Amino acid sequence: MATVESLATGQRSLGDTRIGYPLWPPLTSGCPETSSTEIAYPVDVDYDYDRIPDGPLTPDRFPALLPPLAAEGLGEGGTPLVELEPGVYLKDESRNPTWSHKDRLNRCTVSAAVGVGAPGVVVASSGNHGASAAAYAARNGLPCVVITGPAPAPQVVTFLRAYGAVVLPVPWERRWPVMRRIADRGGLHPVSSTTVTHTGHPFGPEGYKTIAYEIHQEIGTPTAVFLPTGYGELLYGVWKGFAELERLGLADRVPRMIACEPAAAAPLVEALRSGVPAARVDVGPTAAYSIVSQVSGYRGVLAVRSSGGRALAVDDGQLRSAQTELARSGLWVELSGAAGLAGLRGGGPLDGPVVCVTTSSGFKDPIGSSAPLPAMSGEWSDVSRQMKAAGIDV
Amino acid sequence: MATVESLATGQRSLGDTRIGYPLWPPLTSGCPETSSTEIAYPVDVDYDYDRIPDGPLTPDRFPALLPPLAAEGLGEGGTPLVELEPGVYLKDESRNPTWSHKDRLNRCTVSAAVGVGAPGVVVASSGNHGASAAAYAARNGLPCVVITGPAPAPQVVTFLRAYGAVVLPVPWERRWPVMRRIADRGGLHPVSSTTVTHTGHPFGPEGYKTIAYEIHQEIGTPTAVFLPTGYGELLYGVWKGFAELERLGLADRVPRMIACEPAAAAPLVEALRSGVPAARVDVGPTAAYSIVSQVSGYRGVLAVRSSGGRALAVDDGQLRSAQTELARSGLWVELSGAAGLAGLRGGGPLDGPVVCVTTSSGFKDPIGSSAPLPAMSGEWSDVSRQMKAAGIDV
The missing domain is CATH 3.90.1380 (threonine synthase, domain 1, chain A)
Structure with a gap:
């Protein structure tokens, strides 16, 4: 407490x-x-x-x-800011209890569940959000139901079940009705959105404000913050944190908030372009499963507009380049988590210090089929050949 | 720097x-x-x-x-101490850059490689150590060769290659000769052991001392520290850190160091029993792949003896129970990483505050085959039945 x-x-x-x-x-x-x-x-x-x-x-x-923290925590937040190159910082959110930023949100949403005396929590999620909710529910002795798509990846199921979550694979078109029914009639506290455009849990984005507080404590106010964006809760929370620092007289401005969405479906780009509070778009193929979203929410529009920011669409090629660049600098992030750097490399503003939020660990992606390993005898000629092929001359 | x-x-x-x-x-x-x-x-x-x-x-x-930190870091250390129950704390080392304690060690070993001007690093590893070395090598622009066993798990290969490491799968009996040859003739700096009983890198355990400093800063000196133990480098480093605090007059004693080895091969238990500096034992089957070791090193004997501690053997059943207990408290750790809590639950000393070091994330284990998911229509009767089966009455 x-x-x-x-x-x-x-x-x-x-x-x-x-x-x-x-x-x-x-x-x-x-x-x-x-x-x-x-x-x-x-x-x-x-x-x-x-x-x-x-x-x-x-x-x-x-x-x-923050909202009243009625739920016990797991040591969320306090993640490091790693300098990638002069003036470009990475806020590495893979250092949280379930290795994504979602832990900051779920400390607050599960606190709400505890605060109202709910008998459990329910969440619709393809991975990070659900596992994080399940961890905080477990920490606080509450059951957790996670509604996934019809065929969740094995590593996602293992991850969710580790925390004791009940995993319900539901056809896509039944996902929201089931979620609402479990919440409305079953009384389980919903910690993800249940509405036609995204509203989410009111306490959720509050947890992300601490990202802004932490960045500000280390480097002051950056020029811009680049964020992987799905429903825009992270985007809004970080913006609100900076806006509060300004309101409290601790900062003299807010950074430009740059929302980075998968090009396969970029509803916030569309909402800003067409001047609506939230948009619905078609979803194309993408491997950025954690942030691809058919619908946006009004929070994203507010954060981008109020900060003089932008929403950018990044394609899977840009995401993979950014993911590789990060890993070759020592930080292996989930493909979706590389969207911030992808946005920066794609031509975002470069003046002054900028922060890219890297949201999650590379372990969250399905294990890809990489090039097969060589069959090796272990004789020196063999080892030497393999090393030379890799460009290491011994 | x-x-x-x-x-x-x-x-x-x-x-x-x-x-x-x-x-x-x-x-x-x-x-x-x-x-x-x-x-x-x-x-x-x-x-x-x-x-x-x-x-x-x-x-x-x-x-x-610490040794001179010539290598750039990745924000290693500063991990949270989570209270599991009154008087029992978990030092969650899965919050490091590559999600294991090994990052503290490799900041120091790769600093040695940078300090001597080595053209790269070489490491023999089944997973965590290799990935961590690869990350720090990548961060510092050095190539990294990882010598694995002949058939590394796919998720380990993906993890290692993400950082650009060259993965060489070598038959077990050729592992050490290849390692030594790459180090001695190839000039790559070895960051894991190359000797008949374990000696490891002299700078390595220094990195673990900060675990002791951090624990002491938060709760003072605990009665005992329970640690997953393979070669005993973590054990020795944490002990040395507490011993330094005592030497500097900042603490009045050191905690009892409790080494927790897989029962399938417990060379430190054997070394202490027979009064030798290091022992070699047969290796039985175990899923604790990160800490199972045929041979121990003298550091482990020193840490346990000097602190009035013990070495315990924990079997896979105890490890699984501890892993489940941790996950149901919100922290999903690797099976090997649960060895400390397994040792405590198996009858370690309980007087006064104790710390169990949880070394690594649950993502490091192979994805197990869990119970199949139910096929669901998403109709309410269907959802309701599944939830009732899980003990949630809606």
């Missing part, structure tokens, strides 16, 4: 910011007053910023700007 | 501590004067402890007590 008290005061509609709600219960289906059958607006958490003491926002003080 | 200067002064034989050597070059084949064809003695790094300033040993000051 956190020793510093949360200063969260309530929830506010992002569809109409004049509309406020109490902090409890968390509105897991977005803002009821402004949402329609076409577009759902999320709610956001408000804080009593006037009560934040002066001085640097050190990690021991983060809980004041 | 570290900003605090290393206070390392030289190398000292662990076979006869009156025998000293200069710091450079690192003696990667152990102490030449005391080693024989039967037993090899490692060397240890000496420091000018009198020049360590008074006051707490905070992370910014760690480099003074």
Whole structure:
């Protein structure tokens, strides 16, 4: 449990910011007053910023700007910022308890489940989100149901079941109805989105604000932050964290938020282009399974617009190049997790220090079929030949 | 590069501590004067402890007590201590750059390679050590050759090759001759052991000392530390770190070091039982591939004896129970990495705070064949039945 008290005061509609709600219960289906059958607006958490003491926002003080942390944690956050080259930093989120950024979110969403006394949590996920939710549920003694697609990869199933999650492979078209039913009638707390456009859990993006606090503590405010983007929760949370630092007088500006989506489906690019709060697009083939998304959410639009940022579409070739560049620098990230660097290399702004958030470990991708290993006798002539073939002269 | 200067002064034989050597070059084949064809003695790094300033040993000051860090790092260390239950802490080393404790070691060994101007590094490894060496070599622009067994698992090959390593699958009996030849004649710097009993790299265990510093900073000196043990480098490094804290007047004792070896081959248990500096044992079947070892090294004997500790053998059933217990608490560790908790649960000392070091991520194990997923229509009756079968009543 956190020793510093949360200063969260309530929830506010992002569809109409004049509309406020109490902090409890968390509105897991977005803002009821402004949402329609076409577009759902999320709610956001408000804080009593006037009560934040002066001085640097050190990690021991983060809980004041988070929802009440009723759930026990697993040591999430505090990830390193690794300098890739002068002025280009990587925020390596694979160093979290389940080796992705999702742990920061699920500390907050499972805290909401504990806070409302839910008998368990339910999540629709293709991997990282589900495993992270399952880990935090396990840590707090709650069952977790993960609704996957009809044929989840074996390593995803192993990962989810390790934490004791119940894995339900459901046909795609039944995914959201099942999710909503388990939440509405079963009473399990939903920690992923249940709405027509993405709203997600109101407490979720709050957990990502600490990424901004940590970056700021190490290097101040960068010029831009490049982020792998699916539904835009990470994007919004990091933006909100920087916006709070500015509001508290600890920073004089926010960085440009650069959302990096798979080109196979880039709903935020489309929403920004067409000027709508959220868009729905066709989904093409991509290996970036963790961030490919048919639909966006209004949070992404807010973060990009408010920061003077951009949304970029990166194709699988760019993702693979970025993934290889990172691994050859010592950091092996999931293909989806390389989207930030892919965006930077694809022509993002380069002036001043920039941060690429690398969200997850390379172990999250399916094991590819790599070139076969040579059959080796182990005789020296044999070893020497293999090394020469690899360019190492001995 | 570290900003605090290393206070390392030289190398000292662990076979006869009156025998000293200069710091450079690192003696990667152990102490030449005391080693024989039967037993090899490692060397240890000496420091000018009198020049360590008074006051707490905070992370910014760690480099003074490490070998010169000529190699760029990847943000290794600084891992969280997670409280499993009152008085039982887990030091989660899966939060390192390649998701195992080996990164602390390889920051130091690859620094040695950079320091001597080696054209590359070579390592014999079944997984974690090799991938970590490959990552640090990549980070520092050096090629890395990894000598594996004849049929490495696909996920290990993918992991190693991601960092650009050259993977040479060599028959078991040719492994050490090939390793020595690549080191001696090829000039590649060996970052794993090349000797008849284990000596390893003299700079390697130094990197593990920071685990002790970090634990001490958070909870003081625990009663005991339980560690997965293969060659005993982690065991020795953590012990040495605590011994240094005592020497510097920052702690009044060292914890009991409890080495936890797979029962299928427990050479340190045998060495301590028979009173020899290192033992060779038969190897039975075990899934703890990362720590099963035919031969031990003298460092393990020193750490256990000097701390009043013990070596325990844990079988695969105990390892699986500990792995499940950890995962159901939210931390999914490699089977080998659960050996510390397995040792504690098997009847280790329980008085006072104890720390179990969990060395690595569950992703490092081969993907097991788990129970098949149910075929689901996604109709509610179907979902409801599956959830009831899992004990969740909706």
